[in-house]
Amino acid sequence: MLTTAAPAQAEITDGLLLRYKLDETSGTVAHDSSGHDRDGTVNGTAGWDGDGMAFNGSNTYVKMPNNIMAGLNSITVTFDVWIDPTMGKPYFFYGLGNTSGSNGDGYLFTTGNTFRTSVSMTDYTAKQDIKPSDTSYQLARGMWKHVTYTQTGNTGILFENGVEKARSTNVTIAPGAIGGGTTTANYLGRSLYSSDLYFKGRMRDFRVYNRALSTSEVQAVATGTEQQWEQLQALASHNGALAAFEDPDIGPVVIFPSDYTGDIDDLQTPPDWTNEFGQTPTDWPTPTTAKSPQFTLDQITDLQDAVTAQIQPDGDTSTYQLNVFYDGMHDRVVAQTDAPASVTDPLATQYAGKLVLEGYAFQYPATGKCTPENRTSGSVLSRQAAPEAGFKDALTKLQWQQVQALADYNCALAAFDDPAIGPVVIFPSDYTGNIDDLQKPPGWTSEYGEIPADWPTPTTAKSPQFTLDQITEIQDAVIREVSADGDTTAYSVGIHYDGIHDRVVVETDAPASVTDPLLTAYPDRIVIETVTAPTPADTADSEELDA
Known part of the structure; x- marks a missing residue:
């Protein structure tokens, strides 16, 4: 399936007070597209490229108009953010409120370290936090994330990529109560505390609503692109279509066989359908439909x-x-x-x-490049890149698939999630390429045929002690020692490179008498993890399932 463009984020305008798309290419004005003329003033040095605004971490910020929250009993603040891996802390993504001297004096803000939203009528001593139960949780760096905070009544909810990360039902400060409705320090990219750091990274599509968006609306704004792809594929499959794709001019399109006898203008949604994360959509895409001119x-x-x-x-x-x-x-x-x-x-x-012939670009990339089928997954046996908490939403899954694709294509040893800085890609110690200029695999698409609009920017480093050949040598030695003469029935063995700790991990049920020589031969390079050998009953169950 060929995909040429991604659908835009959901255009939810009910209650929209302010929207900075931050898609300008120059200038000192962040234009408000909400229709309320609340343009922001860009201060310091901003980077513009039409896809979000770059904040340099030293003097860049946007000053928003005064009194944005006046009269509000409810609020939603939502935006895309890319945190530079070198960002220090503390910092604010945004702060809406006032200052007194060098301190905040009543405010609403969100930060990524630790990930939370805070509300206060005075300063930090009286703040009310909305934060995950894991208070050390940080928003991943080096990749685009969508952050949303909603508040109505006493309930404040913090979302990451459309998935609820934190909830408090003890928020007693209404947005409009801060400053009695008067707020003169409304900043994007700057804290209300002078000792805090300026934000370093990129932001785009910053919005403020005068109401709390529903969970489905938050999901639509945050990850509507990825969810729509999955729903579009489900519609096409359920209705017997040939293909679904995104036309850059008219949006999603579903193509049916030339002899299709159903009503292509009345697509049926698959009953009881949920996406891979168990979410039930509240609405479905309405694609343009057509029949193939020449194919059944x-x-x-x-x-x-x-x-x-x-x-x-x-x-x-x-x-x-x-x-x-x-x-x-x-x-x-x-x-x-x-x-x-x-x-x-x-x-x-x-x-x-009827037929177009193309070179096999994916299997034979540019000189010096690897492929997913080649070195990393085939020889090194590294684990697939993923956040420690797993995939909770479509956007996170897509971004980590991209991290893995970058690692594979650029001949890395491994990619992993560092909880402090986000995605990391580790290269062999003798790597001769430029680890700071990773090349994107040409023609790469998501599992739904989507061409990503953005790519993560992982932190990169070289292994302190391993070349690829050295890891392969250790793997061969482990197999010879644990499975002597190719006997794979005596002991089980699994091997993978652990990029986080720069070690080769051997998972086996072999006793210490077998594995100790390996530890002696490769000190500080091998870690033995004991696994339990399968019982005969387990083996029988497995055979029954296979049958």
Whole structure:
């Protein structure tokens, strides 16, 4: 499936008081697109590139108009933020309130370290916090995050990427009560305490509402893009479509077979459908629908079978690579292959106007680049990049898949989540490339065919003690020691490189008499983690399941 652009974030305007898209390319004005003429004044040195505003951490901030919260009993503050991995603390993403001397004097603010929103009528001694139960939790750096705070009545809720991270039902300070409605220190990127740091990173799409958005609205604004892809695919699959994609001019499109007999203008939503995180959508995309001018499903299947038979006859996948799929946007079947013209020319002639042949760019990237099937996952056996808490939403999952793709494509040893600084990519000690200029894998898409608008910027470093060959050597030695003569029935063994601690981890049920020589041969390089050997009953259960 071909995807060319991502849908925009949800345009929820009810109650919108202020919106800075921060998509300017120059100037000292953060333009308010809410229609209320609340433009902000940019101070210090700002970086503009049309995709958010860069804050330099030393003097950049936006001064918002006075009295934004006057008369408010409820509020929502929501925005995209990218925290520079070198950002110190303490700092505010934003602060709405007043100052007295060098201190805050009544305010509402949110910060990423530790991740929380605080409300106070005076200073920090009287603040009311809305923060996760894990009080050490920090917002990941080096990747875009969506942050939302909603408050109505005594309930304040803090969201990350549309997922609730913290809730308090003991918030007794209404937004409009701060300063009696008068607030003259309303800042974006600056704290209300002069001793705090200025924010360093990027922000975009900063909004303030005079009401608390519902959870579904928060999700729509925060991760609507990723959720819509999953819902669009579900609609297409449930209704028997050939493909779904995003047209840059008209939005989501679903293409049906030319002989489709159903009503393409009345798509049925799959009953009881939830996304992979168990969330039930409150609304569904309404895509443009059309029938393929030239393909039924059987015709596409026949064409794909013909391509496979020509390029990989008798199931031979070792001679030439092949990836074949239907491109709904251009109503063509695409075959990506490294087979020569002498093999593919007959196909191009036979299926002119229906088949497009492309080089297999994913398997054969630019010189010096790796692939997901190659070194990292195949030889090093490192764990897939993921936050310690796992995936709670579609946007987080997408971003960590991108981190892994960056690591794979740039020949890294591993990628992982550092709770203090966010995504980290570790390279071999003898790596000769530029670890500060990671190349994006060409043509990479998400599992739903989405071309990402943004890529994470992980912290990078080289292993203090390992080249790839040295890790491979250790792996081979472990297998020889634990599974002597290839005997894999005596002891179980699993091996992976732990980038966080720069060690090779060996998971095995072998006794110390077997593993101690490894620890002696590779001091400070190997960690043995004992696992329990499966019981006969476990083996029987496994065999029954396999049967």
